[in-house]
Amino acid sequence: MGSISVLVYFDGKWDSLRASNAYSIVQIVIPVECSYLKLVEIIIKELKKDPSQFAIGIHYQITGNGPINEICSDSYVHFYIQIKKNDSDMTKFPLCVEIEKVASSDDNLMCGNGLTGVVTTIYLGQA
Numbered sequence: 001m002g003s004i005s006v007l008v009y010f011d012g013k014w015d016s017l018r019a020s021n022a023y024s025i026v027q028i029v030i031p032v033e034c035s036y037l038k039l040v041e042i043i044i045k046e047l048k049k050d051p052s053q054f055a056i057g058i059h060y061q062i063t064g065n066g067p068i069n070e071i072c073s074d075s076y077v078h079f080y081i082q083i084k085k086n087d088s089d090m091t092k093f094p095l096c097v098e099i100e101k102v103a104s105s106d107d108n109l110m111c112g113n114g115l116t117g118v119v120t121t122i123y124l125g126q127a
Contacts, residue, residue: 002032004084007094010047023096032081036074043097057098071095 005027012023028046030039039058044051058071060080071077083093 003029004032004081005029005090006084007090008043008046008097009094010097010099012096025094027090030081032085034077034081036072036077039071039077043095047097047099049099053101055100055102057100059096059098060093061096062093068096 006029008026008028009023010026026046028042030042034042040056041051043058044054044056049056059068060071061068062083069076069080071080080093080095087093
């Protein structure tokens with residue numbers, strides 16, 4: 001099946017030039033056949049966050065100041081994996097993760113544009 005190594009930037013901010021800065025970094029390994037929910041699970045576990053208390057948004061950029069691409073479904077994860085598989089430079093295309101504390105006991109995922117303040121939190125219930 002195989003896997004790929006990915007850098008994850010977190011606790012950072014997007015600036016006006018569409019660059020993520022002032023962030024911390026962790027490395028994760030994701031299976032090539034990874035689903036969106038599995039990716040979220042891997043990231044939450046690596047960041048040592050309680051999924052019942054935090055919502056997560058996942059983004060990446062293909063070019064330095066290009067558009068910010070959101071990952072919020074299996075098809076977006078599969079597209080991202082194809083990009084990563086075609087470039088062996090581990091420092092390219094890091095995942096930029098936004099984490100927000102939520103007041104719910106359910107698992108939460110953020111979809112929408114957190115950069116403009118328009119974010120939809122999806123409540124998935126207990127796993």
